[in-house]
Amino acid sequence: xxxxxxxPSTLSVQEGDSAVIKCTYSDSASNYFPWYKQELGKGxxxxxxxxxxxxxxxxxxxxxxxxxxxxxxxxxxxxxxPEDSAVYxxxxxxxxxxxxxxxAGTKLIIKP
Amino acid sequence: xxxxxxxxxxxxxxxxxxxxxxxxxxxxHSHVYWYRQLPEEGLKFMVYLQKENIIDESGMPKERFSAxxxxxxxxILRIQQVVRGDxxxxxxxxSPGLARAKNIQYFGAGTRLSVL
Numbered sequence: 001x002x003x004x005x006x007x008p009s010t011l012s013v014q015e016g017d018s019a020v021i022k023c024t025y026s027d028s029a030s031n032y033f034p035w036y037k038q039e040l041g042k043g044x045x046x047x048x049x050x051x052x053x054x055x056x057x058x059x060x061x062x063x064x065x066x067x068x069x070x071x072x073x074x075x076x077x078x079x080x081x082p083e084d085s086a087v088y089x090x091x092x093x094x095x096x097x098x099x100x101x102x103x104a105g106t107k108l109i110i111k112p
Numbered sequence: 113x114x115x116x117x118x119x120x121x122x123x124x125x126x127x128x129x130x131x132x133x134x135x136x137x138x139x140x141h142s143h144v145y146w147y148r149q150l151p152e153e154g155l156k157f158m159v160y161l162q163k164e165n166i167i168d169e170s171g172m173p174k175e176r177f178s179a180x181x182x183x184x185x186x187x188i189l190r191i192q193q194v195v196r197g198d199x200x201x202x203x204x205x206x207s208p209g210l211a212r213a214k215n216i217q218y219f220g221a222g223t224r225l226s227v228l
Contacts (some may be wrong), residue, residue: 032215034215034216034217036219042222043116043118043203043205043219043221043222043223044203044219045154045218045219046216046217046218049216089154089155093215099145099157099160099168100157100215100217102154102155102157104152104153104154105153105154
């Protein structure tokens with residue numbers, strides 16, 4: 001079955017710098033890749049997603065890139081701010097399978 | 113349009129008691145998922161339900177745990193005879209089940225279960 005690996009487990013960046021979190025997946029049939037942000041004491045919130053027919057998607061300071069050949073996708077956050085501090089999860093899913101397979105999460109720390 | 117509603121937010125039980133966690137999906141959503149999360153860990157899939165049907169319960173322990181999503185009312189995750197190891201945050205997510213949006217899951221704020 002599908003397996004999703006996420007790196008790094010912890011990422012500390014200076015406020016204003018960029019942060020990049022990477023995920024790899026094993027099943028080439030996967031075609032949907034969401035990213036979720038979880039703040040302390042809250043449920044995960046969808047922040048951006050990408051489908052396999054697109055290589056890149058942007059939403060203000062957040063972007064996701066997808067490399068289907070290499071089977072990896074990445075989250076890019078530019079001009080980081082203190083409120084970006086949270087745990088970020090990637091996931092992958094196949095079109096015919098509703099279940100999301102989750103990465104282990106990355107704790108992003110923004111240093112003032 | 114209210115989001116996914118979970119209650120209670122916090123639940124304290126003694127060993128051997130029953131825990132009932134409720135989840136009301138977003139309006140118009142007919143698919144519900146339950147996840148478990150231990151501190152400092154990721155989300156572990158437990159069960160996926162549609163109205164009146166369990167679609168995938170591969171992540172749910174065979175004993176003591178059960179889930180339902182009746183035609184009317186919220187989805188219920190039930191844990192019988194709780195043990196200390198059941199202490200965790202339990203999250204519910206819902207999705208519309210429509211062709212293009214079927215994978216998109218929206219999460220509730222979770223129920224934090226503490227077993228004394």
